[in-house]
Amino acid sequence: MKYAILVYETADDFAAREDQDRMQAYWAAYSAYADALSKSGFGAGQGAGLLPPHAATTVRVRGGARQVVDGPFADTKEQLGGFFIIDAPDLDAAIAWAEKCPSVGSGSVEIRPLMTM
Amino acid sequence: MAGARDGAALAERVARESYGRLLAALAARTRDVAAAEDALAEAFAAALRAWPASGAPDNPEAWLFAAAKRKLIDFARRAHTASQAQDALAIAAEELDEEMRADALPDRRLGLLFACAHPAVDEGARTALMLQTILGLSAERIAAAFLVEPAAMSQRLVRAKKRIRDAGVPFDVPDPSVWPERLQAVLEAIYAAYTEGWSDALGADSHRRGLSEEAVWLARVLAAHTPDEPETLGLLALFLHLEARRPARRDAEGRYVALDQQDVGLWRDEMIAEAERTLFAAAKLQRAGRFQLEAAIQSAHARRRFDGVTDWNAICLLYAALVDLCASPAARLNQCAALARRDGAQAGLDLLCDYADAHPELGSYQPFWALRADLCARLDRRAEARAAYDQAMARERDPAVVVFLQKKRDALS
Structure with missing residues (x-):
């Protein structure tokens, strides 16, 4: 089964990306995670990091009129920071990979099965 | 006519004895419990039509399994399932065929129990789901046992099955490291199944008859898989103590006899001895728990078999702890x-x-x-x-x- 590992990060996690003192550790952790995934054979070779929520734009069409708002869909403490697609035999295997994702210690990880088309 | 009666009786007996085994085997690969239930129900209906007329097959369980498997494939076709899902089902069907060629259907009931107890399944639905899938109890019966509304229970069960299928919950006996978080729900389901069977004082209800034996069997298998879990041993010890008294629970006319009225001469000594050994093994692991306490209470009652005395003080203390x-x-x-x-x-x-x-x-x-x-x-x-x-x-x-x-x-x- 294919699962999306949705990486949710706190404002502080996003800040770490550009903080001189912390950025190295931050990126090293994600690059080690991505490496481990691809070496394990569970990585489906897909995924992306997302720029922080300050760069987000939310669009709606209501009654035929377009509404464009700055910022993410919902203003919550944790925001989507990126995702990995993995190919795992079952939910337990997916949970085991989610548990290794760097964001679990501060933010969280949501696991969603991909629709089969 | 005798053939028709025999065919129907056989279908009913296999339904009772093999339901959980067949459902677990069907659902283990597809993870779609609801579809497996529907397929199995249709297979039983087909058996009730076919067996009285043409005679029962040599291996009724294999017949039912094959019929249910065909139904599963039909369902997938009718649902116009996308190609990838159909491929998965074709593979599953091949694997199922391999299982069929093996001498006996492997027993996947424990795997199904642990899937139902997965933390990704709604906690309030776990035990009920196990009772329904392993023992084929209806939502109404389960609702009555859990003191909730039948409609609410059905809805909970439907949602839980959908989640198991869609989230990809595995159907395996998991690694011992996760037993503590899942074992309790499994033990509770087996206990509830036993209670359902036990409360049928007359043994007249054919659906309930056998539930207790089934529960004892599951407790034995689980104890063999998890020998270092004191609560599993405690549950088995509890069952053995209760089973030891079964011959004394009814009088010659089949009427219910309360515990303090029972003729202790009818209690089965060898089962009491096994219960005591099992409880002792649990106690040695030094982690007390609910089922060990319940077994200890029954152990205190069992003493009456040997010296005619019931230690009500000990029993009161054990109940207070429970x-x-x-x-x-x-x-x-x-x-x-x-x-x-x-x-x-x-x-x-x-x-x-x-x-x-x-x-x-x-x-x-x-x-x-x-x-x-x-x-x-x-x-x-x-x-x-x-x-x-x-x-x-x-x-x-x-x-x-x-x-x-x-x-x-x-x-x-």
Whole structure:
């Protein structure tokens, strides 16, 4: 089964990306995670990091009129920071990979099965 | 005609004995419990049509399995399942065929139990889901056992099955590291199954008959898989103590005999001995728990077999510990009954009234009214006792128990 590992990060996690003192550790952790995934054979070779929520734009069409708002869909403490697609035999295997994702210690990880088309 | 009757009787027997095994094997690969249930129901319906006419197949279980598997593939086609899902199903079907060629259908029931107990499944649905999938109990029966509305229970079960399928919950006996978080739900389901079978005092209900044996069997298998889990051993010890008394639970006319009226000469010594050995092995692991306490209470009762004495003081202390640990309605009621034996009916009734004030839901529970009636009768509060017997009878499904309650009520007027 294919699962999306949705990486949710706190404002502080996003800040770490550009903080001189912390950025190295931050990126090293994600690059080690991505490496481990691809070496394990569970990585489906897909995924992306997302720029922080300050760069987000939310669009709606209501009654035929377009509404464009700055910022993410919902203003919550944790925001989507990126995702990995993995190919795992079952939910337990997916949970085991989610548990290794760097964001679990501060933010969280949501696991969603991909629709089969 | 005899053939028709035999065919139908055989279908019913296989349905009872093999339901959980067949469902677990069908659902293990597709993870679609609801579809497996539907397919199995249709396979049983087909068996009821075919077997009386053409005779029963040599291997009824294999026949049912093959029929259900074809139904599963039909369902997928009818649902216009996208190509990838169809491929998955084709692979699953091939693997299922391989299992069929093996001498016996491997038993995947434990895997199914652990899938139902997965933390990704709604906690309130786990035990109920196990009862339905492993033992084929209806949502109504499960709702009655859990004191909830049948419609709410059905909805919970449907949602849980959808989640198991869509989230990809595995159907395996998991790594020992996760037993602590899942084992409790599995043990509770097996316990609830046993209780369902045990409460059928007359053994007249063919669907319920066999539930207790099934539960004992599952406890044995689980104990073999998890030998270092004291609660699994405790559950098995509890069952063995209760099973040891089965021959004494009914009189020659099949009427229910209460524990303190039983002829201890009919109790099965070898089962009592096995129960004691199992409980001792659990105690050595030094992690107390609910099922070990329940087994210890039955162990205290078992002593009567050897010296004719019941240690009500020990039983009261064990029930108090049990209520502290898990305040189930049954534990509270049994604590009141034991207290009544040690300190008199008034003490038992006082505690019962305290509990009823604090937990009004006890009022929907038949044993609450039966105990209240009995304690009032012993205190010669006849009108209250009669009213309580009426309430108990109104909540009892088993005709044999209704007769038992009616007799006690009649004796009061």
